[in-house]
Amino acid sequence: MAGSVIDHAHVWMGYLARPRELLARSYDGIWELISNGTLVYIPGLSKTIHIGPREVALGLAVGIPALSVTRYLVYFVTGYIKYRMQASKTGLPMVSVPYLETNIFFSNLVRTNTYKRLFGMLPSWSKRWARWVRPEWRWIAKYSIHADMGDIFQVVTPEQINVNIADADVLMDVLNRRTEFTKYQPINGIVAVFGENVLTVEHHDWTRHRKVIGPSFSESTNAIVWNETIRQASAMLRYWRNTPPSDHKLLLHSLKLVGLNVMSYVEFGIPLPFDHEKDVTVIGEMIGALIAPKWLLPLLGNEFGQMLDAKAAIDSYIHAILEREESAPGQNVSESGKETLISALVKANAEAMAEEATGSPRAGLSNSEILGNVYVMILAALDTTSTALQFALINLAIHQDKQAWLHEQLDKDLASAEVPLSADPATWEYDTLFRKLTGPMCVAYETLRTHPSIPATLRWTGSEPRTITWHEDPLKSPRHIVLPAQSVVVLNFVGVQYNPKYWGLDAAEYKPERWAMESYTHEEQKDQGIQPSAKFPGVRRPPRGAFLPWSEGFRACLGRRFAETQMAAVLAVLFSQYRCEIRQQPGETSEGAKRRAQRALDGATMQMSLAARDRIELVWVPRK
Incomplete structure (x- = not known):
């Protein structure tokens, strides 16, 4: 009996040692495994071994999972070494993680309560990479990770290299080189389902x-x-x-x-x-x-x-x-x-x-x-514009001072177009009013800056290495960085839109007035190079490459004016006669309601676009 158990154990070990060279065939109802010398490394088993169906099933039950794990570990280690060596040649900072946030299985796993409990039990050293694997990590981090790692850094996995960019000049360079940096097809495939x-x-x-x-x-x-x-x-x-x-x-x-x-x-x-x-x-x-x-x-x-x-x-x-x-x-x-x-x-x-x-x-x-x-087109109207308006309304309800600024500016906008404040919005004319809606457009742009519907987009170096030029330090010569072939280039929109280099030390604050030309003196406009937008004279032009809700360059969104028109019209209708507040829950104070709403904004998650999923109710009150 003991010998039989030992023999069976040796057979299972043989499955693990040389599984691809084992041959199975049926003979008189008994499975015969013929090793042909493949088990020679196991003493006493360099011969044909006859075992029953039960042993075969048990061997497969143990061997196949073990083989899968072994194969994955080999893939993991060799892939990690390969891409780590490639990444080190760029000279860019890097961080290593076990998988990408685009991995559907793991990205959904990290959202579960079980994972969150297990994460709390992990040693502190292992948590250094854990923040990189959530699908919303760029939204959660804003610019803070770039502040630690630099405006360009790499995330290395066993699958590929992701080069994250939050430098406006480099972003524009990549966007304008559309034949060299093509869209990342595994992500595009989701949208290609429609045709x-x-x-x-x-x-x-x-x-x-x-x-x-x-x-x-x-x-x-x-x-x-x-x-x-x-x-x-x-x-x-x-x-x-x-x-x-x-x-x-x-x-x-x-x-x-x-x-x-x-x-x-x-x-x-x-x-x-x-x-x-x-x-x-x-x-x-x-x-x-x-x-x-x-x-x-x-x-x-x-x-x-x-x-x-x-x-x-x-x-x-x-x-x-x-x-x-x-x-x-x-x-x-x-x-x-x-x-x-x-x-x-x-x-x-x-x-x-x-x-x-x-x-x-x-x-x-x-x-x-x-x-x-x-x-x-339908999806864009249903998702990106709608989520942007959701963020705008909740932000204005939280920041009552910003809502008051919108009311004041909107009154000026209507007056400049000679539209009575009491006029029915149905009588508003596009040609007369739209370009003069400074207040609503400032709110729309600031919302899209701080809460972009699409926090990042991906490009692909393709089969050849690509060189980018980075003016990391204005006092030094630019760096010419060669990105490896088959690398993903992540254009981190939320990162660059929170970058204080372009938006000031208050970049993390929600300030619609930062977009209004009248917020700056003539001296400030001259010194900082602030110019009015070609479309909206009362609204400033953003720093080039630092505001990308519709992307830029050759492949900029064709529906930008469509979305701008829709957002401006909704905000003008709602706030020309009304103001909004967060509806308080039983026993909740006004400040408590605002904190709850802010948590909903901070906890926004990605589906087709970034959106707050928690229920936040608004109360609409006539303006006095």
């Missing part, structure tokens, strides 16, 4: 997409955005005013509904009421349907089946509009008779296809590519 679009393609394909998509974002489109946003924001305010706060949907939910309704009207010419409960349901269904791959949805139960139905309905509807536009161009218009965004898109595509028919290189988009771009 190839202007965010996912590169090189000539990107030029082709941009040529077709660009004309859709015209001033006439922005005027439609302005009018419909005012209508939706006014309806949202009435809902908030006439419904007890405890019965409200989440603040972010309401703002997403505004975004959805505006996009429905601007893109398809279909007006939707704000308070339609079915529309509220569709938001959640559509977002889930957009993000999840088609093949996965049927496997996830009835709720996800509804998402599949929602996506199928959206696909069918958009295809019908495309067919109608192609057969009768210009028929899909809004109630005002103006061309919708999808009409402009189809028109531009038809012109590109006509150019292609003359023998020019491929210029038009396929229907699936048009569909992909339409989805990306």
